[in-house]
Amino acid sequence: MKIIESAIEMCGLAKNFSTEGESIGFVPTMGALHNGHISLLRKCRKENDVAVVSIFVNPLQFLKGEDYDKYPRQLALDKKICSAEEVDILFIPQVGSVYQKGFDTFIDQSHYGRFLCGPFRPNHFRGVMTVVAKFFNIVRPDKVYFGQKDYQQYLIVKRMVEDLNFHIEVKMLPTVREEDGLAISSRNIYLGPKQRKIAPVLYQSLMRTKELVAQGVVNVKRLKPEMIRMLACNKGLKVEYVEFANVETLEPVNEVKTQALVAVAVRLGNIRLIDNMIITRG
Numbered sequence: 001m002k003i004i005e006s007a008i009e010m011c012g013l014a015k016n017f018s019t020e021g022e023s024i025g026f027v028p029t030m031g032a033l034h035n036g037h038i039s040l041l042r043k044c045r046k047e048n049d050v051a052v053v054s055i056f057v058n059p060l061q062f063l064k065g066e067d068y069d070k071y072p073r074q075l076a077l078d079k080k081i082c083s084a085e086e087v088d089i090l091f092i093p094q095v096g097s098v099y100q101k102g103f104d105t106f107i108d109q110s111h112y113g114r115f116l117c118g119p120f121r122p123n124h125f126r127g128v129m130t131v132v133a134k135f136f137n138i139v140r141p142d143k144v145y146f147g148q149k150d151y152q153q154y155l156i157v158k159r160m161v162e163d164l165n166f167h168i169e170v171k172m173l174p175t176v177r178e179e180d181g182l183a184i185s186s187r188n189i190y191l192g193p194k195q196r197k198i199a200p201v202l203y204q205s206l207m208r209t210k211e212l213v214a215q216g217v218v219n220v221k222r223l224k225p226e227m228i229r230m231l232a233c234n235k236g237l238k239v240e241y242v243e244f245a246n247v248e249t250l251e252p253v254n255e256v257k258t259q260a261l262v263a264v265a266v267r268l269g270n271i272r273l274i275d276n277m278i279i280t281r282g
């Protein structure tokens with residue numbers, strides 16, 4: 001496995017792979033790798049000649065007061081994981097080499113940022129899109145891999161790829177969960193024992209909704225309060241949002257007609273957790 005710290009070097013390598021006709025798969029991450037990331041690495045490894053993984057904690061996507069400085073970093077372990085998964089290139093640039101002095105160009109979206117996490121994390125997706133677009137230009141991937149856990153991010157990237165004519169296939173893989181249903185996240189290590197015990201309620205509330213839809217309860221006016229009740233009865237848990245949305249546009253729906261995205265964000269103390277499920281009626 002090659003470890004590359006310079007964007008210029010990464011660009012050069014990617015160019016060579018392209019001219020040699022080798023397909024490049026790419027998994028962008030912020031590190032602190034876990035089984036969710038590993039499922040993406042494995043798929044990427046399987047489907048491409050060259051597997052590239054980036055680890056970059058992107059300051060642009062953290063708001064003031066968020067956990068940029070405290071975000072878990074475990075580079076030595078991440079290197080071992082990538083090497084064991086037969087990643088070809090681990091790209092770990094420094095902040096200064098990604099955002100050089102005078103950096104002044106950003107990518108933004110107008111529609112998708114209005115929904116779900118958008119209003120709670122202003123400019124977050126602008127930071128994500130800007131770094132993802134830069135990395136797409138540096139790595140020149142044919143296929144990129146994202147997790148359903150961040151469904152809104154996946155949709156936004158997919159849209160950007162179409163809108164800006166990147167010739168890239170954007171793939172989404174299912175959310176990997178702990179045994180009790182909690183969606184695995186690098187931030188889960190922040191959870192204290194009591195919070196960790198409460199945290200699977202996000203998944204339980206999604207499963208309860210799935211069950212109700214299967215029983216024919218499809219009106220969001222009935223489903224949403226039930227979810228909020230299940231979540232909010234836990235001490236120390238604050239619901240940020242529970243939304244039922246169109247899977248393509250993220251616009252709110254009143255009824256689960258054929259399919260709906262059910263998305264939830266909560267705060268457990270200072271820790272923000274998100275989860276979602278695509279629920280199909282029928």
Ligand code: AMP
Binds near residue numbers: 145149
């Ligand atoms: P992050 O390091 O949190 O920026 O995540 C990098 C990629 O891994 C994103 O595409 C995430 O959606 C994906 N990811 C994170 N957690 C999971 C999970 N539990 N299951 C599947 N994919 C995940």
